[in-house]
Every structure is written in structure tokens, then in C-alpha cells.
Amino acid sequence: MEEPIEFSVCGYGISAQLKISWSIDNLGRRFFGCKNHGSLLHRACRFFNWFDPPMTPRARVVLLRVLKRIKENEVQRRKERLCWFIIFVVCVVMIWFV
Ligand SMILES: [Zn+2]
Structure with a gap:
């Protein structure tokens, strides 16, 4: 080689x-x-x-799949973070105004 x-x-x-x-x-x-x-x-x-x-074409397919999975995980994490933020805001509102 x-x-x-x-x-x-x-x-x-x-x-x-x-x-x-x-x-x-x-x-x-x-x-x-x-x-x-x-x-x-x-x-x-x-x-x-x-x-x-x-x-190689195979390596490219695997790499694209890994990148797709990373992106999906990021979207999922963002959704979870938003969900926790909403829960936090609801708790603060209940403590202060109820
Ligand atoms: Zn040059």
C-alpha cells in the first residue's frame, strides 16, 4: 500500500x-x-x-444514520427541557398566586 x-x-x-x-x-x-x-x-x-x-458507500450510510440519531436525540432533549420548564413555571405560579 x-x-x-x-x-x-x-x-x-x-x-x-x-x-x-x-x-x-x-x-x-x-x-x-x-x-x-x-x-x-x-x-x-x-x-x-x-x-x-x-x-466507502457503506461508511457513508452508517455515518448519516448516526448523525440522524444524534439530531433526533437533540430534538427529544429539547422537548424534555421545554416540558420541565413548563412544569417549573406552573409550580412557581401555584406557589406565588394560589
Ligand atoms: Zn498556494
């Missing part, structure tokens, strides 16, 4: 930084991107190179 590159240098001789992708299709996949990408001084530099191999 080929060894992954530890560092990368763009066409301008600047060593590219290892960054992490947060897009759904490449979640957690590391890539080299020039630190001057999109900057005014270095506008033309569009250096980009993947560091990690692409995710």
Missing part, C-alpha cells in the same frame, strides 16, 4: 495545511489546502489535495 503524503507544497512553494472537511459527502476526510486559498494576495492559488481516501 502506498504511504500517505505527510506534507504538501502548492505551486507557489507554500506548504499546504492539513484541514478537515465538514461536508456531508466527505465528513472528517482530511485534505491539504493552501492557506492562501481565496486570499487577495494569493488569489490564483487553488491548491487542493485529498489526504485521506474517500469514504
Whole structure:
């Protein structure tokens, strides 16, 4: 198996930084991107190179399922917190005004 590159240098001789992708299709996949990408001084530099191999379709399915579950848990927790808040408000009202 080929060894992954530890560092990368763009066409301008600047060593590219290892960054992490947060897009759904490449979640957690590391890539080299020039630190001057999109900057005014270095506008033309569009250096980009993947560091990690692409995710397998199976891994992507599992990851999306885990993310969905985390989101569902968050919604559930928010509902519970709202419920406790309502109970708290009702208790305060009963203690003070009844
Ligand atoms: Zn560059």
C-alpha cells in the first residue's frame, strides 16, 4: 500500500495545511489546502489535495444514520427541557398566586 503524503507544497512553494472537511459527502476526510486559498494576495492559488481516501458507500450510510440519531436525540432533549420548564413555571405560579 502506498504511504500517505505527510506534507504538501502548492505551486507557489507554500506548504499546504492539513484541514478537515465538514461536508456531508466527505465528513472528517482530511485534505491539504493552501492557506492562501481565496486570499487577495494569493488569489490564483487553488491548491487542493485529498489526504485521506474517500469514504466507502457503506461508511457513508452508517455515518448519516448516526448523525440522524444524534439530531433526533437533540430534538427529544429539547422537548424534555421545554416540558420541565413548563412544569417549573406552573409550580412557581401555584406557589406565588394560589
Ligand atoms: Zn498556494
